[in-house]
Amino acid sequence: MIDYTDKVALVTGGASGIGAALAAALSERGADVIVADIQEDLAREVAAGLARPGLAIACDLSGPEAPAKLVREAHTWKGRLDLVCANAGIDRHKRMTKEDFGPETMRMFEVNMFSPFRLAQAYAALLAGSGARGRLMITGSENSLSLPHAVRRSRIGAYGATKHGVLIMAEWLREDLEGELMDVHVLMPGGVYTPLIAAGIPDPAMIPPEFNVIMPEECARIALKGLDLGLFYIPTHKHIGEDIRPRFDGVRAAIRALGLS
Numbered sequence: 001m002i003d004y005t006d007k008v009a010l011v012t013g014g015a016s017g018i019g020a021a022l023a024a025a026l027s028e029r030g031a032d033v034i035v036a037d038i039q040e041d042l043a044r045e046v047a048a049g050l051a052r053p054g055l056a057i058a059c060d061l062s063g064p065e066a067p068a069k070l071v072r073e074a075h076t077w078k079g080r081l082d083l084v085c086a087n088a089g090i091d092r093h094k095r096m097t098k099e100d101f102g103p104e105t106m107r108m109f110e111v112n113m114f115s116p117f118r119l120a121q122a123y124a125a126l127l128a129g130s131g132a133r134g135r136l137m138i139t140g141s142e143n144s145l146s147l148p149h150a151v152r153r154s155r156i157g158a159y160g161a162t163k164h165g166v167l168i169m170a171e172w173l174r175e176d177l178e179g180e181l182m183d184v185h186v187l188m189p190g191g192v193y194t195p196l197i198a199a200g201i202p203d204p205a206m207i208p209p210e211f212n213v214i215m216p217e218e219c220a221r222i223a224l225k226g227l228d229l230g231l232f233y234i235p236t237h238k239h240i241g242e243d244i245r246p247r248f249d250g251v252r253a254a255i256r257a258l259g260l261s
Helices: 017-028 040-048 066-078 103-130 157-177 216-229 239-243 245-257
Strands: 008-012 032-037 055-058 083-086 134-139 182-188 233-235
Touching (some): 017 216, 040 055, 055 066, 103 157, 134 216
Parallel strands (some): 008 083, 083 134
16 A cells, blocks of 8 residues: 655646645645645545645646646645646537537647646656656546447547546656656546536436446545556446447457458
8 A cells, every 4th residue: 555644746637626635635644745636625625625635726727838837836836746646627618519619628638648747847847857756647547448338328538538648648658757757657546426417417416327427436445546556547436347348349340340350
């Protein structure tokens, strides 16, 4: 189990949902936590309520310069930065035939897909200069691996693309690092009761059991267990493994049909 005592963790999107639960879990295990979020008041509330009161930083990660600035501010607080949880994310519901790839969609790509790797670049530069070793956990999604059955009517194709992108870029980041500077992990949550779900279903007891939605605290528990185990892929639900099968089977069937086997 990783000892977080007196270590410093940065959690983006930390004012609610998975991010707030990660901040709380890390603080309970001894970390000093920086809660970064565009929702400044909520970020301050979360930071103040941690087991070890943390630091809140207002940050809009849709700006290309924002991730590097955030890393600098986070490091300045205690003079170290041991863990970065690149968790901030937004969604969008639009049929792919109607998706205009306008400013709202591009903002989603900036926040969900580009900002984690801008954070990684800034963090790598910081670590290289300090001689310290770090840890980066990027929040992907069950959508990183497949088109999950549970969301097939949700019209989240562009969102799914951002999460697919997160996974392959993280795999390349791990490859490019060649074991140096930092450990890299990808958290891939299935259904988690975040404000996005709460907006439509205010009472979690009303969620149909077949949706298999877990609470943010359980997601955070699994995430930290994945870090403890040194896992690169950190899924939160058993069904995520089965959801990959149609793609795998489809490619295998195509190989046979093409006579490539």
